Amino acid sequence: MTVPVLATFARVYVDDLEAALPTFVELTGEQPRLRFTYRGLDLATVGDYLLLAGSEEDLAPYRGTHATTVVESIDHILRITERHGGEILEGPDEVPTGRNLTVRHPGGATIEYVQFHPAARATLA
Numbered sequence: 869m870t871v872p873v874l875a876t877f878a879r880v881y882v883d884d885l886e887a888a889l890p891t892f893v894e895l896t897g898e899q900p901r902l903r904f905t906y907r908g909l910d911l912a913t914v915g916d917y918l919l920l921a922g923s924e925e926d927l928a929p930y931r932g933t934h935a936t937t938v939v940e941s942i943d944h945i946l947r948i949t950e951r952h953g954g955e956i957l958e959g960p961d962e963v964p965t966g967r968n969l970t971v972r973h974p975g976g977a978t979i980e981y982v983q984f985h986p987a988a989r990a991t992l993a
Contacts, residue, residue: 872945874984875938875992877918881931885910885921892917901991904964913991933970933978938992942967942983949973 882888889912893899896915903912908926912919918936920927939945942960949956949971957978959969965988972978984992 872939872941872948873937874940874989875916877913877916877936877938879930879933879935880917880919881927882919882921883923885912885919888919888921889914892919902965902988906964933980936980936982938984938989939981940983942969942981945969945971945981 880888880892889900892914896917898915900912900914903910905911909920909922909930911921920930946956946960946969948954953974955972957970957972960967961969963982966983966985968980968982970978970980
């Protein structure tokens, strides 16, 4: 059986992406691999971090999500969620990096899953 998880990013909520990036570049020894905007937020991946920057109001709907996980297939995650009694909170939706889905799993973990399109997936290498 194929493991559906390709990568997991710890979410870090910041008020200013440009101010936050130098610290995370030094911590990881890596430059940002992805940078994009979505729903009023500025986002960047650096190492195993996903930095989300915006106003308190813009960040509020996302603060309850614990991690972002890149997966082979959103459809596979839907099947796992159904099998284990999870709750779909949002999606599946088209997003700048591909297709996403936010799930609250039994036990309370809330995870965003993203099936990257080919250009975004190439940043994982």
